[in-house]
Amino acid sequence: MTQTSLPSHDLHADPEHSGRAAAITDFPLVARSLAEAAGSFLLVLAGLGVTILNTQTGVQPTLAFGLALIGAMVAFGYVSGGHFNPAVTLGSAIAGKTSWASVLPYIVAQVVGGVVAAVFIWLLLSANQQFAGSVQALFAVSANGFADNSPTQFALSSALLAEVVGTAIFVAVVLGATSRTATGALRNAGGPFAIGLVYAALLTFLLPITNGSLNPARSTAAAIFSEGWALEQLWLFWVAPVLGAAIAGLIYRSTDLFGGRKSEAGVAESGDGSVAASADEDSAQAPAATGVSASSQTTEAPSADRYPAGHARTGDTAEEGQVDRSAGTDEARTFFDGSDDRRDEK
Numbered sequence: 001m002t003q004t005s006l007p008s009h010d011l012h013a014d015p016e017h018s019g020r021a022a023a024i025t026d027f028p029l030v031a032r033s034l035a036e037a038a039g040s041f042l043l044v045l046a047g048l049g050v051t052i053l054n055t056q057t058g059v060q061p062t063l064a065f066g067l068a069l070i071g072a073m074v075a076f077g078y079v080s081g082g083h084f085n086p087a088v089t090l091g092s093a094i095a096g097k098t099s100w101a102s103v104l105p106y107i108v109a110q111v112v113g114g115v116v117a118a119v120f121i122w123l124l125l126s127a128n129q130q131f132a133g134s135v136q137a138l139f140a141v142s143a144n145g146f147a148d149n150s151p152t153q154f155a156l157s158s159a160l161l162a163e164v165v166g167t168a169i170f171v172a173v174v175l176g177a178t179s180r181t182a183t184g185a186l187r188n189a190g191g192p193f194a195i196g197l198v199y200a201a202l203l204t205f206l207l208p209i210t211n212g213s214l215n216p217a218r219s220t221a222a223a224i225f226s227e228g229w230a231l232e233q234l235w236l237f238w239v240a241p242v243l244g245a246a247i248a249g250l251i252y253r254s255t256d257l258f259g260g261r262k263s264e265a266g267v268a269e270s271g272d273g274s275v276a277a278s279a280d281e282d283s284a285q286a287p288a289a290t291g292v293s294a295s296s297q298t299t300e301a302p303s304a305d306r307y308p309a310g311h312a313r314t315g316d317t318a319e320e321g322q323v324d325r326s327a328g329t330d331e332a333r334t335f336f337d338g339s340d341d342r343r344d345e346k
Contacts (some may be wrong), residue, residue, distance in 0.1 A: 066200025157334025167244025
């Protein structure tokens with residue numbers, strides 16, 4: 001079998017969209033990490049800012065998070081791939097779409113970006129005499145919790161299950177929207193909107209249960225400036241998203257193990273991130289390259305009347321039945337429709 005390997009990128013691309021993946025890997029790791037920090041800053045600034053300051057009118061907090069994620073992906077996604085969430089980064093690495101060497105720098109950058117956004121909000125609140133004495137209470141409104149600190153008193157087990165399932169769904173949407181097999185319109189334009197709207201919908205579902213996390217960086221940023229219980233319960237909002245991301249990544253990766261994903265060009269993505277031509281395609285093209293259809297390759301000695309006039313046999317070996325194309329007639333060219341000649345020229 002002939003196998004052709006192409007370089008592995010953080011985002012795999014089929015030939016039709018290879019430019020986008022190549023553009024991402026053109027940026028050094030430092031630049032990509034800075035982009036992740038900037039996107040996380042935007043996400044936390046808009047989401048927590050609306051949650052804390054705009055509680056009565058205007059955009060709902062969950063929708064603010066979704067819209068901010070769309071904006072961050074559009075603004076910085078072309079540099080880093082647009083994760084802005086440790087769970088997405090981990091799930092993408094497990095799925096084979098992101099290099100493991102990028103995981104730790106990405107996660108650190110995401111947490112730092114979120115914390116810087118929280119610091120910025122804290123400075124604004126502290127500078128206002130109306131809020132100066134209640135900054136922790138205001139951050140507690142946006143912090144994630146369970147049991148007594150759940151908005152509707154959901155127990156630890158319920159909070160854990162809801163966050164795991166919600167994160168798994170969200171990461172699965174991200175992986176699917178950025179997949180090699182997704183259509184160009186979905187990946188290039190619709191992807192950020194699909195991801196952002198699903199993010200907002202899942203946060204709305206989780207809002208009465210845990211106040212909606214799905215993102216350890218966002219939970220950490222809120223907990224640091226909140227009341228003491230938020231830091232005590234922060235572990236859940238790292239464990240649950242990590243478990244959910246692992247589930248989504250393993251399911252995505254399993255499609256490689258059971259059949260593989262094929263691009264429009266007929267190549268399958270291998271487990272190590274390379275792209276290899278499938279054996280079926282090789283076996284189908286092998287006889288075509290010699291000018292004979294697959295159905296005509298047989299070990300039987302073909303009768304003389306099976307050859308059009310003007311064709312010469314190549315020999316009485318296992319390759320009997322092959323036709324010398326140099327002696328081909330117009331009828332044979334019409335039968336093959338010139339496809340072999342065009343393929344040879346390519």
